[in-house]
Amino acid sequence: MARIHWLGAGLSTVPGIRRLIERGHSITVWNRTVEKAQEATKGLSGDFDIRAFSLEALESDLKAGDLAVSMLPGDFHVAVAQMCLDAGANFVSSSYIAPEMRALDAAAKEKGLTLVNEVGLDPGIDHLMAHVLMDDYKNSPAFATDNAHYFRSYCGGLSEVPNDFCYKFSWAPLGVLKALRSPSKSLRNGKVYDVSRPWDAVESYKIDLEKGSETFEVYPNRDSYPFMDEYGFGKDWNVQQFVRGTLRYGGWSTAWADLFKEIETLQGEAGDKRLAEISADLWDKYALGEGEHDRVVLSVDLWAERNGEQVYNKSYVVDAYGDDTHTAMARLVSIPVSYAVEAVLKGEISAGVSAAPSDVTVAKKWLGDLLAAGEKMTIVDHLA
Incomplete structure (x- = not known):
């Protein structure tokens, strides 16, 4: 089973994380503060674990067929997406598509990988x-x-x-x-x-x-x-x-x-x-x-x-x-992100860089x- 690497466990991410765990997906929740990720998953049981986030740790853990969700500050998105391309993994983010992200489109299509962005509230x-x-x-x-x-x-x-x-x-x-x-x-x-x-x-x-x-x-x-x-x-x-x-x-x-x-x-x-x-x-x-x-x-x-x-x-x-x-903001940002994750895992979104369907x-x-x-x-x- 493909593993979801959810990066960032701030308040705006919690409903989406919990929905995916409750639906039986395999997830690693990454956050700089492990305690915050533990709070986000409190009371849940399922195939999930929690790791202290760093790009180096993610790179060593990311495998072909996996999917990374970047709910990190915008400066991280392109680096994580590139890491996914190198590992043969897919990528999802709620943020706007930056020119540097758009530039990864051809490589993603060549490798048959999906880099989905703009799937939160606004944009989304x-x-x-x-x-x-x-x-x-x-x-x-x-x-x-x-x-x-x-x-x-x-x-x-x-x-x-x-x-x-x-x-x-x-x-x-x-x-x-x-x-x-x-x-x-x-x-x-x-x-x-x-x-x-x-x-x-x-x-x-x-x-x-x-x-x-x-x-x-x-x-x-x-x-x-x-x-x-x-x-x-x-x-x-x-x-x-x-x-x-x-x-x-x-x-x-x-x-x-x-x-x-x-x-x-x-x-x-x-x-x-x-x-x-x-x-x-x-x-x-x-x-x-x-x-x-x-x-x-x-x-x-x-x-x-x-x-x-x-x-x-x-x-x-x-x-x-x-x-x-x-919060309403957390629900309306992270729940659509979880929909995008499931759509990518089911092969419902074409390869390449794209926004909300x-x-x-x-x-x-x-x-x-x-x-x-x-x-x-x-x-x-x-x-x-």
Whole structure:
């Protein structure tokens, strides 16, 4: 039986680890702190063991036919993927595909190995929803390439109860702060929309949720353009808006205004040191506390207009809450990762470097499995 090497046992990984063990898979859980991995697997029985993580130890243990799941910081992914190629093993990660990862595609195909990425929440579940909506639209009578097309995908990890900071951290804030220093590229009013800092592009965004309508703040992140091809938007289509971005509680941009001003001034090594100090301070003040629960909101919208009139308008929406067992973020990141692991082991994903499955049958199955596991997600037809 192929052995799964799950690397990293932080809070966001626990539900996926436990699901695979409970389903009878052979797993080695690797973590720098062995005690944390022991806590993640507490109360379970099965074919699993725990090892102290290092790249050297993993390399000596990885065998042909095995699979490595990297839930480590992004800097490790390519090194682990290369190690898998050398050993004849497969690879899964929830992170975005870096250019260095993409460069391994030809070698992976030549060896018949699968390197799957972008199979968590965002990226991951959002991809599945986009593929399902696009398939539905293309097979509807409303479809026409010259329609005016609008696509928005926003996701946010939030606190269950809003606070004065409009945010609570369920893991170290440094990643959130670094993302605020990154530019974005999206499509707006049919033109390229380049933004150097997120706070320059914050907009209000209303979502119809099970408990009623709620208005959030959203902003674009990263480069949305590659996902137009990924989701099947033709180059001859009339696309007026295409954006993938981040969602926050209303009032977030005001609550964080002073923080934005300081972040904008930080540069070089001294700036990185100060960013780490800010991260530590925010963790002390705004970490998710004992007994507090998190919330995840994800909304993927696709609509089309003809002669100024909407002919198609559907949204996929998730509004999930943590509980005393796991955070919503942990479930929605690591459970889809476990689906990807099983799909790779069954040979259901082609060799090479890829993101979450674009096959609509697979996308619907994974979303259906999440529903069956208790997650709440709905498709809203705004024209019905």
